[in-house]
Amino acid sequence: xxxxxxxxxxxxxxxxxxxxxxxxxxxxxxxxxxxxxxxxxxxxxxxxxxxxxxxxxxxxxxxxxxxxxxxxxxxxxxxxxxxxxxxxxxxxxxxxxxxxxxxxxxxxxxxxxxxxxxxxxxxxxxxxxxxxxxxxxxxxxxxxxxxxxxxxxxxxxxxxxxxxxxxxxxxxxxxxxxxxxxxxxxxxxxxxxxxxxxxxxxxxxxxxxxxxxxxxxxxxxxxxxxxxxxxxxxxxxxxxxxxxxxxxxxxxxxxxxxxxxxxxxxxxxxxxxxxxxxxxxxxxxxxxxxxxxxxxxxxxxxxxxxxxxxxxxxxxxxxxxxxxxxxxxxxxxxxxxxxxxxxxxxxxxxxxxxxxxxxxxxxxxxxxxxxxxxxxxxxxxxxxxxxxxxxxxxxxxxxxxxxxxxxxxxxxxxxxxxxxxxxxxxxxxxxxxxxx
Amino acid sequence: xxxxxxxxxxxxxxxxxxxxxxxxxxxxxxxxxxxxxxxxxxxxxxxxxxxxxxxxxxxxxxxxxxxxxxxxxxxxxxxxxxxxxxxxxxxxxxxxxxxxxxxxxxxxxxxxxxxxxxxxxxxxxxxxxxxxxxxxxxxxxxxxxxxxxxxxxxxxxxxxxxxxxxxxxxxxxxxxxxxxxxxxxxxxxxxxxxxxxxxxxxxxxxxxxxxxxxxxxxxxxxxxxxxxxxxxxxxxxxxxxxxxxxxxxxxxxxxxxxxxxxxxxxxxxxxxxxxxxxxxxxxxxxxxxxxxxxxxxxxxxxxxxxxxxxxxxxxxxxxxxxxxxxxxxxxxxxxxxxxxxxxxxxxxxxxxxxxxxxxxxxxxxxxxxxxxxxxxxxxxxxxxxxxxxxxxxxxxxxxxxxxxxxxxxxxxxxxxxxxxxxxxxxxxxxxxxxxxxxxxxxxxxxxxxxxxxxxxxxxxxxxxxxxxxxxxxxxxxxxxxxxxxxxxxxxxxxxxxxxxxxxxxxxxxxxxxxxxxxxxxxxxxxxxxxxxxxxxxx
Numbered sequence: 010x011x012x013x014x015x016x017x018x019x020x021x022x023x024x025x026x027x028x029x030x031x032x033x034x035x036x037x038x039x040x041x042x043x044x045x046x047x048x049x050x051x052x053x054x055x056x057x058x059x060x061x062x063x064x065x066x067x068x069x070x071x072x073x074x075x076x077x078x079x080x081x082x083x084x085x086x087x088x089x090x091x092x093x094x095x096x097x098x099x100x101x102x103x104x105x106x107x108x109x110x111x112x113x114x115x116x117x118x119x120x121x122x123x124x125x126x127x128x129x130x131x132x133x134x135x136x137x138x139x140x141x142x143x144x145x146x147x148x149x150x151x152x153x154x155x156x157x158x159x160x161x162x163x164x165x166x167x168x169x170x171x172x173x174x175x176x177x178x179x180x181x182x183x184x185x186x187x188x189x190x191x192x193x194x195x196x197x198x199x200x201x202x203x204x205x206x207x208x209x210x211x212x213x214x215x216x217x218x219x220x221x222x223x224x225x226x227x228x229x230x231x232x233x234x235x236x237x238x239x240x241x242x243x244x245x246x247x248x249x250x251x252x253x254x255x256x257x258x259x260x261x262x263x264x265x266x267x268x269x270x271x272x273x274x275x276x277x278x279x280x281x282x283x284x285x286x287x288x289x290x291x292x293x294x295x296x297x298x299x300x301x302x303x304x305x306x307x308x309x310x311x312x313x314x315x316x317x318x319x320x321x322x323x324x325x326x327x328x329x330x331x332x333x334x335x336x337x338x339x340x341x342x343x344x345x346x347x348x349x350x351x352x353x354x355x356x357x358x359x360x361x362x363x364x365x366x367x368x369x370x371x372x373x374x375x376x377x378x379x380x381x382x383x384x385x386x387x388x389x390x391x392x393x394x395x396x397x398x399x400x401x402x403x404x405x406x407x408x409x410x411x412x413x414x415x416x417x418x419x420x421x422x423x424x425x426x427x428x429x430x431x432x433x434x435x436x437x438x439x440x441x442x443x444x445x
Numbered sequence: 446x447x448x449x450x451x452x453x454x455x456x457x458x459x460x461x462x463x464x465x466x467x468x469x470x471x472x473x474x475x476x477x478x479x480x481x482x483x484x485x486x487x488x489x490x491x492x493x494x495x496x497x498x499x500x501x502x503x504x505x506x507x508x509x510x511x512x513x514x515x516x517x518x519x520x521x522x523x524x525x526x527x528x529x530x531x532x533x534x535x536x537x538x539x540x541x542x543x544x545x546x547x548x549x550x551x552x553x554x555x556x557x558x559x560x561x562x563x564x565x566x567x568x569x570x571x572x573x574x575x576x577x578x579x580x581x582x583x584x585x586x587x588x589x590x591x592x593x594x595x596x597x598x599x600x601x602x603x604x605x606x607x608x609x610x611x612x613x614x615x616x617x618x619x620x621x622x623x624x625x626x627x628x629x630x631x632x633x634x635x636x637x638x639x640x641x642x643x644x645x646x647x648x649x650x651x652x653x654x655x656x657x658x659x660x661x662x663x664x665x666x667x668x669x670x671x672x673x674x675x676x677x678x679x680x681x682x683x684x685x686x687x688x689x690x691x692x693x694x695x696x697x698x699x700x701x702x703x704x705x706x707x708x709x710x711x712x713x714x715x716x717x718x719x720x721x722x723x724x725x726x727x728x729x730x731x732x733x734x735x736x737x738x739x740x741x742x743x744x745x746x747x748x749x750x751x752x753x754x755x756x757x758x759x760x761x762x763x764x765x766x767x768x769x770x771x772x773x774x775x776x777x778x779x780x781x782x783x784x785x786x787x788x789x790x791x792x793x794x795x796x797x798x799x800x801x802x803x804x805x806x807x808x809x810x811x812x813x814x815x816x817x818x819x820x821x822x823x824x825x826x827x828x829x830x831x832x833x834x835x836x837x838x839x840x841x842x843x844x845x846x847x848x849x850x851x852x853x854x855x856x857x858x859x860x861x862x863x864x865x866x867x868x869x870x871x872x873x874x875x876x877x878x879x880x881x882x883x884x885x886x887x888x889x890x891x892x893x894x895x896x897x898x899x900x901x902x903x904x905x906x907x908x909x910x911x912x913x914x915x916x917x918x919x920x921x922x923x924x925x926x927x928x929x930x931x932x933x934x935x936x937x938x939x940x941x942x943x944x945x946x947x948x949x950x951x952x953x954x955x956x957x958x959x960x961x962x963x964x965x966x967x968x969x970x971x972x973x974x975x976x977x978x979x980x981x982x983x
Contacts, residue, residue, distance in 0.1 A: 052798055054907050056806040174486055176562055187952045217951040220911045222902045223700065225693040225832070226946045236650035238658030250911075253808060253903035261820055261829040267565040268593075283808025283903050288818075290514075291561045387560060389514065397486070397560045 042085040043349055046105035048116025053093025059118050065329045066115050068317040069336045095125045102126040106133045112349035113339055120189050136351050140331035144193035148408040148421035148430035154378045155335035157297055158406040159197050165383040166272050166295035169398050170242045179239040180211045182231050187216040191246035200412035221251045224258040235269045243271040252280050256289055266291025278324035281392045289388045297381040298330035299394040304368040330366050337363040338373055376421035378406025477507055477540050480557050481523040490563055497570035505574055507540040512567040517554040569594045576606040581615055588618035597630035621647050628659050637667045645674035649825055653678050685825040690943050696832040698939025699839040704912040705919035707891035709931040713920050714863050715883055718786045721793040723909025725888045729759035729895020730904045734809045749814040759892040767888020771881050801906040811899040835897050847928055859883050922962050924972030
């Protein structure tokens with residue numbers, strides 16, 4: 010039974026993919042182009058988030074071509090659909106690299122999909138740009154992480170809640186979906202909170218399954234936990250579809266942001282588009298980018314996006330900015346190296362600096378993570394975020410958390426001569442222990 | 446009592462004279478003008494406190510506007526206005542008098558920023574200022590706010606308010622708020638003990654919250670009294686918690702019932718394993734979305750009726766799609782469950798992708814009508830309106846379906862075909878026709894379930910996925926082919942799930958339920974209420 014099921018899913022998704030491929034093949038331009046792979050799910054559960062990233066990549070490639078392409082050649086997007094199926098991500102990545110001979114791949118959303126393609130990228134020596142905030146504890150030579158590491162999102166968010174402006178929170182609910190990103194992030198946060206003197210009885214950790222929709226018990230548990238006479242906040246790593254029913258239940262049970270604020274790491278403009286945000290005004294999110302950020306770069310980006318997608322209501326979000334930064338960095342590194350050969354581009358990437366959309370520059374660090382500002386925003390009645398706090402400077406992505414015993418001695422530096430993703434400073438050897 | 450009233454009256458008199466005098470108004474305007482120069486939230490907070498310190502009720506308007514994010518500064522002259530967003534410009538009003546002051550485009554205005562801390566400060570301040578409001582609901586809100594944020598300075602205005610209060614229930618709340626404030630003041634212990642008794646009688650979570658902080662800071666008799674009061678409140682709350690769990694279970698059960706009841710017909714009665722059942726639910730939800738879009742664009746007054754209007758349409762849309770699936774695919778596959786399963790699985794993928802192509806992959810916003818928003822309390826039990834209505838709706842759908850099956854000629858034919866197809870055909874029943882209509886009915890019911898589920902879940906192409914497994918579980922557990930079994934199955938699964946969740950967590954709870962069902966099916970392969978009859982064996 011099970012085998013049949015998997016087979017049918019595979020055949021069907023392969024069919025869908027084949028149709029997509031045909032479409033992209035028919036649009037094939039001149040023979041001498043630089044191919045760029047786009048590896049985002051266009052069907053299945055993750056299509057809700059990833060389709061937008063495919064569109065933004067097409068837009069960026071179009072714009073680059075309008076500027077005259079790269080190294081005198083036109084760029085050509087190769088779009089494949091891994092259909093929210095983790096093993097299929099690896100197959101599709103292999104296909105992009107060996108068959109389509111792409112110069113770099115932009116893709117993946119969930120950590121499990123990234124983990125599934127890692128061996129393919131190191132074996133075939135190609136480049137992956139990963140645009141989503143993630144749990145850290147990883148640094149690969151072939152991957153550039155343009156999303157936030159935990160210290161570029163989670164830690165500053167908790168710091169804000171502990172500050173007087175954020176309400177001097179003393180009691181913490183860590184609510185998450187049950188998979189690797191929330192579990193690792195919450196582990197880091199728990200260690201961090203304890204290091205700040207928060208006693209164990211003031212921290213409640215709870216997990217729910219993917220796509221969870223009945224939040225009554227959890228929300229009333231939060232209410233109960235919050236009535237201990239201390240200022241309480243929820244730090245939410247609840248993922249994807251489960252957020253809408255979670256926020257609806259919060260609104261219905263009358264949990265106001267002034268009493269128990271919810272700080273979310275996976276709720277962006279896109280997720281809020283499916284919600285009536287009036288009961289949620291004041292709940293928070295931590296990102297490196299908000300659509301409401303008022304800079305000329307961002308205004309132009311939004312205008313271009315609306316023009317490209319032919320819909321003035323489509324929102325922009327943080328992973329889109331990550332692709333914007335990643336793509337521009339890649340373009341710059343290719344120009345610097347004078348070739349699209351992945352080996353040379355990887356070496357040229359470190360130190361490349363490009364403007365981000367929030368009015369500054371982001372730089373690729375030797376650990377293949379980038380520098381970013383951290384913004385805390387409050388949800389507004391119009392479905393946008395209003396920035397209430399911004400880190401004074403740029404925060405450098407820290408791949409190996411300092412708050413986990415297994416990784417606190419590890420560093421990553423991909424420049425010669427060290428060229429190691431997990432160098433242990435205590436033992437002086439490459440190949441230390443990571444939690445994953 | 447008399448002296449209290451006298452004090453209250455003098456206070457009121459003083460307040461009115463203050464607000465009417467021109468000098469005071471000029472002072473207020475001077476303070477309000479400072480909003481234009483506030484650099485950050487803490488500076489805005491200082492101005493807010495300055496405004497509330499005047500004690501003038503006139504500051505309610507600018508403060509309320511600030512809390513809502515409706516206070517603007519005109520770039521040209523740094524004047525502060527209350528703004529109301531129009532279609533393409535913002536209408537301006539004077540912050541004190543509320544008189545219209547023209548309009549301006551959003552580009553010429555800067556919003557005065559507000560965050561949670563500021564909103565809380567404003568809410569607390571407005572609590573004190575609105576104690577004298579004519580509207581009892583405003584006074585209740587004020588009393589509740591003051592209860593949650595006790596302050597020794599509140600005692601005097603509260604005394605005045607209690608003295609002039611005429612509504613008994615509001616008066617009780619005001620007295621509780623006063624008691625809360627006494628606990629944080631430096632009044633003698635005797636007063637505090639009385640206050641603790643009063644708050645202990647309130648008996649809710651807010652009372653526990655307040656008493657816990659008192660317990661932490663007090664000593665001697667007060668501390669003991671607080672500890673005792675907390676213990677007694679907690680023991681009553683534990684009972685209420687059990688009640689709450691049952692209610693949550695019933696509510697989850699009603700959702701399961703709604704999702705599964707259509708399947709009870711297509712799978713239970715007809716024996717078709719319909720993997721596209723969840724997609725029928727999704728189509729219903731999308732129909733609701735389309736109906737709401739039309740209503741928002743053309744008849745905004747009808748918004749509260751949108752769900753009622755969407756119901757028949759969702760039924761029709763899902764039923765027609767169901768009919769097409771039955772006529773186009775399933776009728777060729779009767780008696781071949783594996784092929785039916787695979788074919789309907791394919792159909793479900795096609796439907797999902799079709800919706801994704803038409804509406805886009807992102808969630809769509811389906812609004813809650815006003816009668817489905819918020820909650821009400823029975824004792825310490827908070828019941829949300831949307832859950833209550835969904836329960837009522839699920840039971841109504843069940844009753845109607847039961848009536849159709851048991852009391853109408855069509856239902857009789859349906860049951861006849863299920864029991865013995867060849868015999869029914871010999872009696873002149875057009876069995877293919879009955880099959881098609883039964884499948885359409887099951888799909889249509891799934892469609893109206895989608896209308897209800899759009900209120901609690903997100904409307905996305907994946908909506909159906911989350912319900913298909915649970916639906917099959919309910920139908921198999923309840924007993925295939927028995928509507929009552931589906932009812933009992935849905936509610937017992939819901940309640941067991943919700944009783945396990947607080948102890949085992951949502952993830953483990955779900956696993957435990959699944960294991961229990963597997964064990965149960967081992968014992969009773971036909972479910973709770975097994976259907977008896979010869980046809981069942983076939």
